[in-house]
Amino acid sequence: MAKFKGAIVVDTEKCKGCGLCVVSCPTAVIELARGVNGKGYHYAHMANPDACIGCSSCGLVCPDTVITVYRAKAS
Amino acid sequence: MAKFKGAIVVDTEKCKGCGLCVVSCPTAVIELARGVNGKGYHYAHMANPDACIGCSSCGLVCPDTVITVYRAKAS
Amino acid sequence: MTATTEINNIISEENLVYKKTSVLLDNEMHYCPGCTHGVIHKVIAEVIEEMDIQDKTIGVSPVGCSVLAYNYLDIDWQQAAHGRAPALATATARLMPDKYVFTYQGDGDLASIGCAEIIHACNRGENIVVVFVNNAIYGMTGGQMAPTTLDGQVTATSPYGRDCGSTGAPMKISEMVSLLPGTRFVTRQSAETAGAVRKLKKAIRKGFENTREKKGLSFIEIVGTCSSGWKLSPTQSNEWMKENMFPYYPLGTLKDE
Amino acid sequence: MTATTEINNIISEENLVYKKTSVLLDNEMHYCPGCTHGVIHKVIAEVIEEMDIQDKTIGVSPVGCSVLAYNYLDIDWQQAAHGRAPALATATARLMPDKYVFTYQGDGDLASIGCAEIIHACNRGENIVVVFVNNAIYGMTGGQMAPTTLDGQVTATSPYGRDCGSTGAPMKISEMVSLLPGTRFVTRQSAETAGAVRKLKKAIRKGFENTREKKGLSFIEIVGTCSSGWKLSPTQSNEWMKENMFPYYPLGTLKDE
Amino acid sequence: MTEEIIIAGFGGQGVLSMGKILAYSGIMQDQEVSWMPSYGPEMRGGTANVTVILSDDRISSPVLKKFDTAIILNQQSMDKFESDIKPGGTLLYDPNGITRHPERDDINIYKIPGAALAAEMGNPKTFNMIILGGFLNVKPIVKIENVKKGLEKSLPERHHKLIPLNIEAIQKGIDSVETVVAL
Amino acid sequence: MTEEIIIAGFGGQGVLSMGKILAYSGIMQDQEVSWMPSYGPEMRGGTANVTVILSDDRISSPVLKKFDTAIILNQQSMDKFESDIKPGGTLLYDPNGITRHPERDDINIYKIPGAALAAEMGNPKTFNMIILGGFLNVKPIVKIENVKKGLEKSLPERHHKLIPLNIEAIQKGIDSVETVVAL
Amino acid sequence: MGDVRLMKGNEVIAEAAIRCGCDGYFGYPITPQSEIMETLMIRRPEEETGMVVLQAESEVAAINMVYGGASCGKKVMTSSSSPGISLKAEGITYLAGAELPALIVNIVRGGPGLGTIQPAQSDYFQAVKGGGHGDYKLIVLAPASVQEMNDFVDLGFELSFKYLNPAMILSDGVIGQMMEKVELADYKPRWTDEEIEKISGSWATNGKKAGSERNISTSLDLDSAKQEVFNHKLQAKYRAMEENDVRYEKFECDDAEYLFVAYGSSARICQKSVELAREKGIKVGLLRPITLFPYPTKQIQEMLGQVKGILSVEMSAGQMVEDVRLAVNGKVPVEHFGRYGGIIPTPEEVVEALEEKILGK
Amino acid sequence: MGDVRLMKGNEVIAEAAIRCGCDGYFGYPITPQSEIMETLMIRRPEEETGMVVLQAESEVAAINMVYGGASCGKKVMTSSSSPGISLKAEGITYLAGAELPALIVNIVRGGPGLGTIQPAQSDYFQAVKGGGHGDYKLIVLAPASVQEMNDFVDLGFELSFKYLNPAMILSDGVIGQMMEKVELADYKPRWTDEEIEKISGSWATNGKKAGSERNISTSLDLDSAKQEVFNHKLQAKYRAMEENDVRYEKFECDDAEYLFVAYGSSARICQKSVELAREKGIKVGLLRPITLFPYPTKQIQEMLGQVKGILSVEMSAGQMVEDVRLAVNGKVPVEHFGRYGGIIPTPEEVVEALEEKILGK
């Protein structure tokens, strides 16, 4: 089991649904939503939150810098 | 003794007296004249004609292409 | 504890590990989804924040998709005529030697119309950082061929694939400028993975540090994507880039003096 | 037989070994005494005569002392804007692929203002010959600094000697263009001795032969003198060139494919 | 006869090509036509609109301020163009995504559920042809046979197999118009 | 007082600097001056001429067609400028290299063997000062002390040691003028 | 009727170039005219007619490629939009100075500087008075329809070769981006070497013919006396253009008491304004200069007996209005109405401007 | 009296730049103005005042260096001659579009193309109507003496900063190559960072100050509505220049029945022509526009009650004459006399032209 637990917050209104975070996540946390945001994009969201290790990969690769990443020692 | 005898003809009116032929001659044939031509240049001339071996060096380096070179088997 | 409450516990100030730097403005970027320009902007902003040089940094934006870079980074900016950013940066750096001056240029801007300006700025060793975004296409004008477009690549002005026989080989700019004594640091990076982004950040930081030490010109090429111009999705674009661009434009540092 | 009669005997048609080619016109050249441009003009004219391509050769003259090259070689000429000769030659060669097109350019023209045009023409591998006369100065405008001016060299715009720290190192153009896949033949020659002139002629001939075989771009740099700009006599200039230019711009062929 | 039309909506809705097919149809019946898009910044996305004019006479301005007909496909365009319809003119719109319906009472107003019908047809690309059909119902200024000829002329050969589907969509549009206000 | 002068000769004869010293001398006695060279193509060699005006009033055109005085130092310049001297004006020339002597009879004509005198002085660089002296003989428009001041002002410090030689040459020139025609 | 299509103005330029036997196009992308080169690239004329199409490294390179190609006696062209045309200024004056025929297309956008990419007519001065240095003129054609975008390519080359002077098509995004019905011209074959010899043999630098003088393409004459003579020759040529090749069009001018003068897309808008104004009972006509140089000065003067005031309508802050005023020379009031920076005036506001600025007087 | 020297116009430009506290010069050699940069290099101002002097790789680079330097709130300048100025066209319109102050010197030579290196005034249109694209204007100063070459450097910067608009000194080889007595200005120190902050803090891109908005130097606005508003602002600025900063000089105008209008070196020649004509009993005066933009339109109009005819004298085929005609608007005959392509008219032939073209009428 991972030593850290993580979580991300996506600014869904600003997300452009490019999917780069999805492929960058080592633990397959993120998916694009079925629904669209105000701009018509399928925004990213944590589909599998438990798997998040807070590695920041998604945040780093997001071109629109709409992901904030948190990480805590696994309890 | 050289196998060839040479001679050059300088178009003295067009010569600019740069002296490049002088230094290029392997046998020190050429000198710049004391007098000047119509343009005020000390033109090149064969000061030491006997030494000419017709090697064409002077002709080749003359920027104004005013030297014609002749060569004959040494008699 | 449900998953949601657990997440809510994690999401708190003290656990914050990654957020947008304040040097990035809130203006929404006009770039297409997945555009590499966004990642690069962010990385530059982070370096500026970390080095605490926001008040001393002047960016010079090109004509290209990043023409509006000034809308996104909260620093002073000059918007250059197409290809001429190195000329602006030259004057700016010489007139204000204590400032950090960088150009941000696309491949059309830098390698095509601005070829003379970049080569001469590199040769003079201006004390600037050049951020060169090579997406192998003219993004802004609708996807025409650039000097860096790959052999056979389809663009609006090479609709049957670039014919290098008649248009020349894709230009390897980093290789070229690394030969000039004026460049001190020449590196080729990318930005498609977290690791690549981290490396890119180190490179850009090194560039600005070189400026601080008045070392001369740092040239940072970033091989990027243009999903609109390439007519692929952003993720497909990354794959295409890895498969086609990286072999021709190998990543790594060419010069570090 | 007196010396004079002997000479008169030698001076006869059948003993002729060197004379002005008819491709050179009778117009007196406007160049300063000893200027390398004259030698190079002659050599090009001789190659054109020997290859019998006077009716198929188009010269493109630059802005520089050789702007009036069209007054001296009896072929068709285009007079280009400063630095742009490679652009003219590109169109001319592409529109008339059976012709021999060459540019004749100085170092200010080619390396400074025309930097983008020469690099892109080289990169595209245009089927032309480039004759590049590097005399390390702007001759025509009265001896200002060129990109190829040597470190410490005094010119009108570097009156205390070129300061490479602030103006950059003298540019090695042949080295640079030899890296571009579009160039097939890149060589650096000189013209100060008979031997050098003969070699230069071979190089220029090879360039035109490459054109005939549609091989692409041949780049022939000639390290030359500018006695007016250097403020030396023509013979002193040659010495200065050998001592100072040749070590920095070593003669020889860089590429022959 | 001169008909001055604005077609306005999102970038991806096929606004420009609908206009183009309409204009081509006009040519097929020997009319003068003009098709004038608004072209945006050197960037992607956003709204799109096109002014199409069909006339028996030489066309003067291709850029207009007042229109005989407005075909409106999103809210932004409704806000922008509703007031530009000439009194007595025509407004046709797809209510999908419209939050503020038209308010004028001096024009003819028609609705057509284009998006819904396209979804029904299982092909979102038929959307613009359905709308075109709707327009041809209320303003039959070009004959269907000329639309067909226009399609033949404007589509590349390899897409000609799609023409029947397009005609079907147009027919569907013709059949699906709902009158909101008829003067 | 206004004196409009043309000085014309070969490139190497010091025509321009003679004009400059004359102009500087004018400044030293608080006159207005102008010095206008003809500047040739971006190339070396050839002829040189300069128009120098000294005046107590503001100077209008620095470019003139007619001159009070012409100082002529080669044949080409004689051919070009002889006719441009105002009736009653003055021509001063060095006969060295002149194949066609001046023919006008409505002007004052003076000869000065400048080249010969310079050779005599063993310094060809004094040539232009000798000519200047000749001019000052026939037109003493500036005082020698002002010429001296002008030389001081115009020559870089390191060349000040040459001033006595220059003054000597000027004196030689003043003493060596020969009148050809005096009206 | 020939080949009738619905096409964009920009695309038609490309098509017309191929069909009129153009030998070479050299360009650099810039909105709103990149479709010209893109259309050419798609059409692959190198396979069909042998035409050379090359994306240059810059506008500067492109115009100098044109200079090279034109020097060979070939029909060559380039296209760009405002900032790119500014970069071509040196090359353009060289073309004029070397008396070379060539076609330059400017699809104007809003300026100054990088400006906007929307249509404008603010490059009139640059085109007509000379963006480059020296006393030279371009032949400037202002199409007002897609059909004219087609026709003026051929016409531009024709005039350009007639006078050995570069010609410019001055248009904007309205005409460039709009589609209209266009009847394409029939294909003319490219000139053969023999034809070029006949047409341009006395100056084309395509290889010195044995027994004849070499040809030189140059704009240099260090001898200013000769340079002045050459300039007189240029001026005489420009006067001949003014004499023989002014083109213009009139709408509803017979009974006009007022006059719009407008070119290109503004003229299209003014046509509508004429209709609208006449509905209101204002007798206004439109004179549309087709050639901006040579300018229809005489044709405007001929209207002066009849009209009481003139409104020059342009998408600029007031440029062509100077040429109208120079023609009118104070005889009747001349005012300017313009929207600019990328904004297109509506036919309605043009009528309002007429009422306010001319009738209100 | 200050520092009086006998200097060439070109040299004085360099000297004045150093003395007026210029921060940077960026240029590229071209005859007949290379002495400007050469003088600067000899003077080594980098050691004296800290001024940066850099030989750029081209005119295009030089003008864009000026754009960069001007963006920093610095006093920067460039100089060139006709072909080089044509290459700067894009950069110049960018400066105008970004509202940047800068000084550009054009020592005009005969054109078009490579032309000659002799003096000419055939770049008037380019300077005054706009060589670059878009609706913009330069402040154009035309010195007629070496003293004015000195004075207008400082004045050029002053006006340029007053209006945030590039200024041009339009001169030629007559003034550039001639020597006259000149009183050099006293040294002004270069602006300190604090002064720059005060003068240009609201726009200079010299580092974003904490707590204040970042500054951006740009000419782009993709929104054409905003671009039009911006253009209106520019136009208002140009009108303000016309209101407040027209400069001109009159000679012998009080009783004049005829008028020469001429600028720069032509005005010097015309001064002599006035003398010559008055010797013949012709009452002619001279109005010399010092600012070519803003143009002394009103001042010409004020002469119209008095004069019977006007001769515009320029070393061009007839450029400024259009502005004279626009001012006169048909009230009296206006004719042009010019020599060009590098030829300078003589005072005598100007008088002849007056007699023939104006008095002969």
Ligand SMILES: Cc1ncc(C[n+]2csc(CCOP(=O)(O)OP(=O)(O)O)c2C)c(N)n1
């Ligand atoms: C002088 C000039 N020429 C051309 C253009 C049009 N133009 C705008 S951006 C661009 C190319 C952009 O490509 P690149 O530099 O690769 O940037 P990208 O958009 O790909 O990031 C061109 C040609 C212009 N604005 N100005």
Ligand SMILES: Cc1ncc(C[n+]2csc(CCOP(=O)(O)OP(=O)(O)O)c2C)c(N)n1
């Ligand atoms: C656009 C432009 N810029 C500058 C010049 C001035 N100019 C003429 S020749 C020249 C440089 C010539 O030097 P180089 O190319 O080295 O030739 P050289 O005379 O040494 O043979 C320059 C700067 C010009 N004519 N046009």
Ligand code: SF4
């Ligand atoms: S990378 Fe950013 S913009 Fe792209 S889908 Fe993920 S959150 Fe959205």
Ligand code: SF4
């Ligand atoms: S922080 Fe790491 S594990 Fe968590 S979602 Fe982002 S990429 Fe996946």
Ligand code: SF4
């Ligand atoms: S090289 Fe030629 S020009 Fe020079 S001195 Fe010899 S002959 Fe004369």
Ligand code: SF4
């Ligand atoms: S031919 Fe040879 S030997 Fe004779 S003069 Fe010339 S260089 Fe000397």
Ligand code: SF4
């Ligand atoms: S066009 Fe390409 S470079 Fe431009 S924003 Fe879109 S993806 Fe990025």
Ligand code: SF4
């Ligand atoms: S200036 Fe130099 S390059 Fe020019 S002709 Fe004289 S020596 Fe030759």
Ligand SMILES: [Mg+2]
């Ligand atoms: Mg790109």
Ligand SMILES: [Mg+2]
């Ligand atoms: Mg050189």
